[in-house]
Structure formats: structure tokens, C-alpha cells
Amino acid sequence: MSEVSALLPENIKSENKKYHAFINLGLFLAVLTGIEIVVIFFPWNPWLIFWVLAILSIIKFVCVITWFMHLVYDKLLLTLIFMTGMILATGTVTALMLLFSFDDVDVEAVEILELGVLTLRPLLAL
Amino acid sequence: MSDAAALSNSHDDHGHGHGHIDHTATSTGIENKKLIMWLFLASDCMFFGTLISTHLIYRKVYPDGPVDPTVVFNIPLTSFSTFILLMSSFLMALAVSAMHKGELKSFRNNVLGVVFFGIIFLTCQVFEFTEFVYGKHDADGNLVWEGFTLSTGTFGSTFFVLTGTHGTHVAIGVLWLIGLYFYSFTGRMEHDIHGSAMDVEVAGLYWHFVDIVWIVIFTAIYLVEFINFT
Numbered sequence: 001m002s003e004v005s006a007l008l009p010e011n012i013k014s015e016n017k018k019y020h021a022f023i024n025l026g027l028f029l030a031v032l033t034g035i036e037i038v039v040i041f042f043p044w045n046p047w048l049i050f051w052v053l054a055i056l057s058i059i060k061f062v063c064v065i066t067w068f069m070h071l072v073y074d075k076l077l078l079t080l081i082f083m084t085g086m087i088l089a090t091g092t093v094t095a096l097m098l099l100f101s102f103d104d105v106d107v108e109a110v111e112i113l114e115l116g117v118l119t120l121r122p123l124l125a126l
Numbered sequence: 127m128s129d130a131a132a133l134s135n136s137h138d139d140h141g142h143g144h145g146h147i148d149h150t151a152t153s154t155g156i157e158n159k160k161l162i163m164w165l166f167l168a169s170d171c172m173f174f175g176t177l178i179s180t181h182l183i184y185r186k187v188y189p190d191g192p193v194d195p196t197v198v199f200n201i202p203l204t205s206f207s208t209f210i211l212l213m214s215s216f217l218m219a220l221a222v223s224a225m226h227k228g229e230l231k232s233f234r235n236n237v238l239g240v241v242f243f244g245i246i247f248l249t250c251q252v253f254e255f256t257e258f259v260y261g262k263h264d265a266d267g268n269l270v271w272e273g274f275t276l277s278t279g280t281f282g283s284t285f286f287v288l289t290g291t292h293g294t295h296v297a298i299g300v301l302w303l304i305g306l307y308f309y310s311f312t313g314r315m316e317h318d319i320h321g322s323a324m325d326v327e328v329a330g331l332y333w334h335f336v337d338i339v340w341i342v343i344f345t346a347i348y349l350v351e352f353i354n355f356t
Contacts, residue, residue, distance in 0.1 A: 019220065022216060022219045046353045053349055053350065053353075060341045064215060068215050070327070074156070074160075078164045086168070092175050093182070096179045096183055097183070100183045100186050107188075
């Protein structure tokens with residue numbers, strides 16, 4: 001029998017541990033989704049509901065990448081690579097949302113910009 | 127002979143006694159396939175980030191478009207889709223685990239489950255899109271709300287592009303997993319159990335990513351619409 005064959009029971013033991021973690025996590029995620037659906041109909045402060053939803057989503061997100069995607073079992077470099085993408089994406093969303101969060105957004109300017117794009121489109125197609 | 131026994135006898139000898147099999151020596155200590163997939167997922171984060179931003183910004187700039195999301199969104203259906211996708215992620219994790227243990231039969235069963243759930247998700251999305259395009263009618267055939275398309279204002283454009291891109295990702299994942307399922311019958315997986323486990327793990331990473339993107343879309347695009355900020 002090869003060296004790896006002899007080690008296989010150890011692998012199985014390690015994978016069996018993960019199996020129980022996966023089952024618990026699956027149930028936990030299902031419960032969190034249920035809470036999200038119920039929360040939006042609660043007569044609470046809208047911002048409280050928003051933050052509850054945001055936090056629950058972040059928890060679900062982190063749980064999936066940590067255990068289902070094996071980041072907790074893998075090398076730190078993979079976490080850093082993914083987090084780089086995540087931080088850039090979250091930064092983009094946050095920056096754009098902040099830029100457009102002012103109530104005096106010049107809708108006319110946006111419309112003029114869109115009109116310009118529409119005008120240029122046939123020219124660019126040529 | 128069981129699948130596990132058959133697979134264990136066909137292993138290459140590269141174990142190091144950690145309960146984990148390290149096969150390919152790379153400068154990072156991470157298999158190239160896995161590293162590339164993580165790099166791709168990091169870039170895909172930015173891709174979806176821009177799509178989500180675009181949708182949210184247009185919702186902010188044009189809050190009173192021709193479509194009222196709180197009327198047209200079918201939250202029970204979308205919640206069901208979300209639940210299905212989460213459970214498919216759970217099965218995918220089990221499939222990867224089964225492959226690492228060398229249990230080919232268990233791998234096949236779990237992958238079939240993932241494919242089945244993926245198809246259910248896509249069916250729900252097709253149903254939702256059809257309803258959005260043709261509008262909703264009551265039992266007497268009267269129009270309850272008018273449909274909207276990709277060209278119906280900014281809401282239609284950004285919503286269909288975002289959810290359609292996600293749906294395309296799901297469809298690619300389903301095709302990939304179907305491919306892996308049939309590949310498992312060729313007998314090649316038994317000859318290179320570690321390489322095959324890595325292939326399954328990489329496919330699993332992609333599938334889980336599709337799931338986490340939907341977690342964000344479900345909250346940011348669907349649920350947030352029902353919060354009354356005024």
C-alpha cells in the first residue's frame with residue numbers, strides 16, 4: 001500500500017469534521033435568510049432594518065467564503081487575494097454611493113450627459 | 127471494491143501526514159489552478175461591484191421610474207431562489223469533501239444535487255424575467271401591472287444586466303458541473319484522485335462565489351426596495 005493510502009483515514013477524519021461544520025453552516029444560513037425575509041416587514045426604523053439586513057448579509061457572505069470556500073483551511077495568500085478584489089469592489093460601490101448621496105444631484109446634467117452619449121453612439125458605430 | 131478503496135489504491139505518493147495531501151510544488155505552496163481561480167474571483171468581485179453600483183446609483187438618481195420594484199418584485203419566489211442557491215452551495219461543499227475523501231459515488235450524488243438546484247434557480251429566474259417582460263395578469267386576464275424590458279428606463283437596463291449576468295454565471299456553473307459529473311464516469315478520476323479533487327474544488331469555488339454574489343444582490347437589489355425611507 002502506498003504512503004498516501006496509509007494516510008487516507010486521517011484525511012477522512014479531517015473531512016468528516018468539515019462535514020459536520022458544513023451541515024451546521026447550511027442550517028445557520030437558511031435561518032439567516034428566513035430572518036432577512038421577515039425583518040423587511042417589521043414596523044421598525046428603516047435605517048435599523050437596513051443595517052440589520054446589511055449585517056446579516058455580511059455574516060452570510062463571510063460564512064460562505066470562510067468555510068464553504070475553505071479559506072479557513074487554506075493559505076493566507078488566498079484570503080489576501082480575494083480581499084483585495086473585495087475591498088476594491090466595496091470601495092467602488094461606497095465611493096459612488098457617497099458621490100451620488102447628495103440630494104441636489106444635478107439630474108439635468110446627467111440627462112445632458114446621456115443625451116451626448118446617445119448622440120455619439122451612431123457616430124461611434126460608424 | 128468500494129470507490130474509496132479503489133481510489134486509495136490509485137493514489138500517487140505525495141502525502142505529508144497532515145491529514146491533507148500536498149501534491150504539486152509551487153513557489154506559493156498553492157496549486158496553480160486554485161490560485162488562478164481565486165484571482166479570477168477577485169476580479170469578478172470588481173465586475174459585479176460596478177454592476178451593483180450602477181443599479182443603485184440609477185435607483186437613487188431616478189427613484190420614480192416607470193417601474194415600482196415593490197409591486198413587481200416577487201419576494202417569496204426570490205427568497206425561495208436564495209434558499210435553493212444556499213443549499214446548492216452546501217451540497218457543493220459536500221461534493222468537494224467527498225472527492226477529497228475519494229468517495230466518488232457520494233461526489234456524483236452531491237454534484238447531481240447541485241446541478242438540480244442550479245436548474246431550479248435558473249427556472250425561477252426565467253419565470254421571473256418572463257413575468258417582468260409580459261407583466262402580471264389576474265385570474266380574469268386583467269393586467270395588474272405592465273411589463274418592462276431591458277430598454278424600459280434605467281431600472282430595466284441595470285436590473286436585467288445585473289441579474290442576467292449573474293444568471294449567466296449560474297448557467298456556466300451548471301454546465302461545468304454537468305461536465306464534471308460525466309467526466310467522473312470515464313475512469314480518469316480514479317487514476318489521479320488529487321488532481322480530480324482539485325478540479326472539483328476549483329469548480330466549487332466558482333459555484334460558492336456565484337452564491338455569495340446572489341447574497342449581495344438579494345439584499346441590495348431586492349430587499350432594500352421594501353424599506354420605506356421616507
